[in-house]
Every structure is written in structure tokens, then in C-alpha cells.
Amino acid sequence: MCQMCTENMKTVRQLLAQKIVGLLPKENDAALEETVEEVIKDHAQRVENINLEEGIRIQGCPDLRSDLIVGIRHALPKLTIEERFEMALAAGAVRL
Secondary structure (H helix, E strand, O other): OOOHHHHHHHHHHHHHEEEEEEOOOOOOOOOHHHHHHHHHHHHHHHHOOOOHHHHHHHOOOOHHHHHHHHHHHHHHOOOOOHHHHHHHHHHOOOOO
């Protein structure tokens, strides 16, 4: 378990999940696992700049990946197209 799995990091996990949803193709969740890996790796690298050990722990945490994947698969059918578009804009996946 890493610092991201603690209760006080719930908001950060939600922001990571929104970024992942924003980066997914709009049709389906076929690239979900790859996108989760990329986003966690990027976040862990940022944490490593502050605390190397914690960044490594985040990158290797299997609980974080499974929690994000389960939560996203549960939430995707409930999201409207507008909400997914807003998440894609926030994630930088859309350029206007």
C-alpha cells in the first residue's frame, strides 16, 4: 500500500481517475489499462522529485491500479458525453 491508497488522498485519486477518463478514446475503455499505467507513471515521477522512496512505492502499488480500474469501469457508463469532454479538456487530450 502506498500513500495514494490512504483515505486522505481520495481527492488526488479522483483527479487521476478523471485524467484517465479524459485520455481514453470516447468509444470504449479498450485502452484503460495502458492509460492507467501511463498516468500512474507520470504521477509517480512527479512524486519522486520530492520523495524518491514514495514515488517508487506509488509506481509499484498494485492496489492503486486495481482501484482506479474498478472505479473507472463502474463510473464510465454513468458519464455523459459532456462530462467526458470536460475531463478530456482538463487532461489535455483535446486541443482547441
